[in-house]
Amino acid sequence: MLQGLLKPVRRRLGVWFDHLAPRGCALCDQTLAPGAFPGVCMACLLAMPGANRLRCARCGLPASASADRQACPCSTASPGFDQTVAVADYAAPLDRVVTSLKFGRQLNLARPLGELLAARWLGSSPAIHLDCLVPVPLSPSRLAHRGFNQTLEMARSMAATVRTPLPVMPFTLRRIRDTAPQSGLSLDERRHNLVGAFSCAGRFDGLHVGLVDDVMTSGSTLTESARVLKAAGARSVIALVVARAMRDSPA
Ligand SMILES: [Zn+2]
Ligand SMILES: [Zn+2]
Numbered sequence: 001m002l003q004g005l006l007k008p009v010r011r012r013l014g015v016w017f018d019h020l021a022p023r024g025c026a027l028c029d030q031t032l033a034p035g036a037f038p039g040v041c042m043a044c045l046l047a048m049p050g051a052n053r054l055r056c057a058r059c060g061l062p063a064s065a066s067a068d069r070q071a072c073p074c075s076t077a078s079p080g081f082d083q084t085v086a087v088a089d090y091a092a093p094l095d096r097v098v099t100s101l102k103f104g105r106q107l108n109l110a111r112p113l114g115e116l117l118a119a120r121w122l123g124s125s126p127a128i129h130l131d132c133l134v135p136v137p138l139s140p141s142r143l144a145h146r147g148f149n150q151t152l153e154m155a156r157s158m159a160a161t162v163r164t165p166l167p168v169m170p171f172t173l174r175r176i177r178d179t180a181p182q183s184g185l186s187l188d189e190r191r192h193n194l195v196g197a198f199s200c201a202g203r204f205d206g207l208h209v210g211l212v213d214d215v216m217t218s219g220s221t222l223t224e225s226a227r228v229l230k231a232a233g234a235r236s237v238i239a240l241v242v243a244r245a246m247r248d249s250p251a
Contacts, residue, residue, distance in 0.1 A: 025044055027093045038119045058079065059074035060084030060241065061074070061244070081237040082237055084239040085120050085241070086243070090243035114154040114155065117157075118157075133155040133166055135168070149170070166210075172202040173201075173229060198228045211226060216244050
């Protein structure tokens with residue numbers, strides 16, 4: 001309730017702050033108009049690789065106009081989530097922004113990335129209903145080392161951007177053990193690496209859950225998270241990712 005009341009205030013304050021200190025485009029630093037949404041200039045939006053790509057609605061991999069679902073790898077190796085909303089490909093310049101947020105501790109980049117996610121979700125056709133946002137969690141030790149969870153920061157930005165109430169639930173899905181980095185592992189190894197990595201401390205009965213992550217590569221992390229959310233009652237799980245990498249990407 002209080003969050004709902006504060007949202008318009010936050011949005012209005014954001015515009016005022018934009019007047020005081022105009023924002024730069026997250027991708028090229030060109031000055032944006034106050035209140036510009038999302039926080040990326042039009043030239044960069046149009047130039048982001050894969051931003052206008054036709055994608056498999058379920059897994060977000062590129063699809064051709066003539067291809068049916070049978071042609072997509074997810075038709076035989078079904079992911080645990082139901083749909084994917086992806087802003088663009090994991091490629092320059094978006095990859096640099098994602099990396100700068102996560103490893104360069106540039107937390108200010110969470111706002112435009114969350115806004116990009118919001119814009120892409122709001123533009124989904126047919127519309128996708130979400131009841132809440134769940135950020136993919138870090139393990140306690142990784143969170144302590146990094147000091148923040150970039151997916152939570154992006155989810156908060158997305159929720160603050162949209163006009164409908166969209167609660168962010170950061171503590172219900174938990175990562176209960178550290179896992180080896182996914183890069184360099186085969187698809188089978190990635191899945192095996194994550195078994196038992198997540199648990200759920202609450203119920204999501206009947207809810208359509210938006211599962212927020214920065215990059216999807218094999219989809220193994222999102223698949224295992226979605227499996228746990230569905231075991232906790234989620235009616236559907238929608239993967240919301242800023243960048244969709246191809247399966248052989250190092251991300
Ligand atoms: Zn730009
Ligand atoms: Zn697919």
